[in-house]
Amino acid sequence: MLVAHAVLQNAPVEAYAHWLRVLKPEGSLCLRCNSFDAIKSALVQLNTVIADIRTLDNHSFVLVKKPYDAGDPSFLLTLGAEKEARQAYDEAIELYRQAALWHAANEQTYYRQFMLYQRLGWHAPAEKAAQQFYLCRQTPALKFQQAQLVLQMQDYPRGFRQREKAVANVALHHRSPFPPEGDDILAKRWQRQSPKGKTFVIWSELGLSDEIMFAQLAHLFKRQLGVAKLIVLAHADAAALLQTHPDIDEAFDVATWHEHLTEFDFWEFPYALLTRFDRPFETLPKRHPYLFAEKAQKRRFIGVFPLNRSRARIGLAWRNADIPEDDIRSVYNVQDLDALVAAAPDAHWVCLQQNLTAAEKQWLEKHRIAQFSDEIGGLADLAGLMAHLDFVVSTDTPVIHLAGAMGIEGAVMLSAPAYAWNWGIAGSKRNMWYPTVENWHAPHPLASWREIISEAAQHLHAHLHNRTF
The missing domain is CATH 1.25.40.10 (Tetratricopeptide repeat domain)
Structure with a gap:
């Protein structure tokens, strides 16, 4: 392969890597340049790939690729x-x-x-x-x-x-389980017109966690942009909960949107909302907390906890309830959670997990952890239970998003392979969405859930140390 001088000028080391990549072992890459100094920096970085450097004349150099089968990276x-x-x-x-x-x-x-x-x-x-x-x-x-x-x-x-x-060319049914349809509806997609005095619909796009998280933007649209009526279409499990948001006028099950949407001016998917703003997210007006438990739901769980408030009340969730066992965000061996519970032996632990397996129920009974899986019909019920808690520990599930939206202190346990953008810069303790939720990271890319939870146990012990309840 021959590379001309004009191409070599200011070529980054990645360019050399791609040129060498297409060569067979012991293949030659010929470079035409005015001096060796122009390419010296790149060649120093490529020493693990280059077997030999030969000079043909004052302006030509040959790089010979090492006879190594790169195989699987x-x-x-x-x-x-x-x-x-x-x-x-x-x-x-x-x-x-x-x-x-x-x-x-x-x-x-x-x-x-x-x-x-x-x-x-x-x-x-x-x-x-x-x-x-x-x-x-x-x-x-x-x-x-x-x-x-x-x-x-x-x-x-x-x-x-x-x-x-x-995703511009992605069909809408791949973005939402119940996408907007019909020319009249599609024509109302928001194009950055002023929404002041208008009826605006935020259309369900992905899962419960996203619906809880993006509901935070309701305050921006209602109080700063002047939307007259804000409607949110969400999964049935989230719709009742989103009704508690002070800036959301109506929330409906997205599966039945044909029955509820009559007259409105604009609609948009949650992920597209922030494309319309140039301001940094941290400078946008927000409300915290922004989701709440209804009084009736809170009263249902008053008797769950002892009147003595000397013990911390900690909620625990470890997996997404309706996702199969290949979800790398979830813990499936509940024995791995032993260290976490042991870090706060005097706490009043409460299970926030739904759809419990027989093995999980046995583990909860062993550790005397209260569970109400059969009594919780949705997120609104779960909010009623969580309103009584001091702290929530969870993997990346709707539970920890709900804790953040309700202003409950908590922490999310994050595995390295499943790290999600919304938790912010890798290694950071805080995220921009939930001021009350800490990030507890995997210590390294190969960390097992047992290692992650072991570190989380240390964080929990330190958090509870010297605190009174």
């Missing part, structure tokens, strides 16, 4: 993760860099770099890794996933706009 990525676990970050970075050189078209190599740089607080290298994540193959799917990384960097104006561009 997981080997180098696993080694890098093991170095992270030992906090040998320089060695981990070098292994991830080698993986990117040998496997320049594998996005996971750049994702690992991105996550490590974020945990270390190195924002510029993280930004570069996010760019390479997409550039390595430039597919629509990677463009969408790159938008998630931009959102994780908390650049919401850029991230949400990129996400919308990535």
